[in-house]
Amino acid sequence: MAKRFGGQYSPDGEASDLDPVTPGAYDKADVSPVGARANVLFIPAIPMVFLSLNDGAIGLIAGLGAAAVLTLAAWLLRGGLQAEAAFNARKVARKPGIPRKMFASALTGIGIAMAAFRVEPGVIAPVLYGLAAMGLHVAAFGIDPLRSKGMAGIDTHQQDRVAKVVDKAEAYLDEMTDAMRRANDRRMEQKLQGFQNKARDLIRTVEEDPRDLTAARKYLGVYLKASRDATIKFADIYSRTQDARAREDYATLLDDLSAGFDARTKKLLLEDRGDLNVEIDVLRERLQREGVPVRPSDEI
Secondary structure: OOOOOOOOOOOOOOHHHOOOOOOOOOOOOOOOOOOHHHHHHHOOHHHHHHHOOOOHHHHHHHHHHHHHHHHHHHHHHHHHHHHHHHHHHOOOEOOOOOOHHHHHHHHHHHHHHHHHHHHOOOOHHHHHHHHHHHHHHHHHHOOOOOOOEOOOOOOHHHHHHHHHHHHHHHHHHHHHHHHHHHHOOHHHHHHHHHHHHHHHHHHHHHHHOHHHHHHHHHHHHHHHHHHHHHHHHHHHHHHHHOOHHHHHHHHHHHHHHHHHHHHHHHHHHHHHHHHHHHHHHHHHHHHHHOOOOOOOHHHO
8 A cells, every 4th residue: 555655844744754964073163253255355455555655755665664564454343353253252251452453443543544644645544534434443443351250259360271171172173173174084084073072062061151161171182182193193194095994993983082071061051050950959958048939949
């Protein structure tokens, strides 16, 4: 007999008819926050230099100075956009130590004012052009985050310790990515990206609760360093010999590492939830001793 087709998108289908969707290797891939509109700001300095060559001593100095200031502003903008993206990607983060985007806006105004001075010497016109350029720059790119987020109740000394461990862990992950490029194997790059996603999940968990650092230090230090060394050795061997056995062994290692990091992350989250339950129970007991009616926890 014919069998009726069923599925999630059929009239009588259910979501359970399909296997759960697993996230892809690039599910959490980072997208560069620096786009074309930021990179294009490096261009004005180039014609500025050539147009200043025949303007005499004052015009040459003004043109070269404007080109240098505009280039510095574009470079600071890139750093500011990257810092802002890292700030937005985290639930717990300090505000950037240097307001790069705001400095970039100010330098852009100064650079445009110097460029305008070449064509229209004086004070009023260059200042107006500079203020207009600075305002447009702020309107286009905004300002830097001015307040930290999620830092209430967190020991700043402990947070600094976490930051050092996290920076080293991120460096290991970047070195693994660089090394894997030598292997020239797209499938292994995707598998490595999947492991890195698990490692970054653990990193974010520790950042959000620095008390988890002790339990995760071995994973973010010893294990990641060993993983980096194994990746470098695999890339060197596979790029020369295309050894299928080495590829299979390395793929198995990445699977084991992914499972281990995922399990550690889930355990930390469960422990954090257990700590929360303890705090809730203690607070409920105190309320009851003060004579405040408290509903049973199973009715909440």
